Amino acid sequence: MAAPRIIIAIDGYSSCGKSTLAKELAAQLGYNYIDSGAMYRAITLYFLRNNVALDNPIQILDAIASINLSFVFNEHRQASDIYLNDENAEPYIRDMIVAEKVSEVAAIREVRSFAVGQQKRMGRKKGIIMDGRDIGTAVFPDAELKLFMTADPAVRVMRRFKELYTSNPNITIEEVKHNLELRDYIDSTREESPLRQASDAILLDNSSLTREEQLSKVLEMVNTRIAAIKH
Secondary structure, three states, X not given: OOOOOOEEEEEEOOOOOHHHHHHHHHHHHXXXXXXXXXXHHHHHHHHHHOOOOOOOHHHHHHHHHOOOEEEEEEOOOOEXXXXXXXXXXXXXXXXXXXXXXXXXXXXXXXXXXXXXXXXXXXXXXXXXXXEEOOHHHHHOOOOOEEEEEEOOHHHHHHHHHHHHHOOOOOOOHHHHHHHHHHHHHHHHHOOOOOOOOOOOOEEEEOOOOOHHHHHHXXXXXXXXXXXXXXX
């Protein structure tokens, strides 16, 4: 009998390696990976391009009605790219200008309602891994395995700095530190689905873990959970 397929929800702070872990798990398990952060970044990109005022509900609703998001597998990257209205938005959504606004856009009730609705539809067939801020609390509260990732702030800053430096050598550590602190504050204090650890989520502090150690540790959790379901 084939092993049951489950939903794995990964929440946590920025630059804790949520997406990296989720992609590696998906590859190991043959699951679909859905990057919820990329969805909010793509929405933010649309808002920036179209000068949508974040305090104007009419403009926000009009913008949302004009947005179509989808994921398309990229053979070269061996990962899925997010498409915004049939345009591959992957090359643009990691820019600092998007990073500086994404938490603010994601805190808007109408935006979250739109994104969460799409995410719930994607999860109906199980066998998926999704990472974000409210996956285990709002999107998939019944997920079979929930993780909440964290790491020492200094470790997170250096990870993010190294990621950004390749495309923006003028970036400073102070800028990155300020951006992460601001995103943490907005994500944790927003009224709509704030970042918090679900009561049944497993805390994973990866400050001193290698990627290989982390993947091995989580695969063990997955196998334990699946075995419990089978019995």
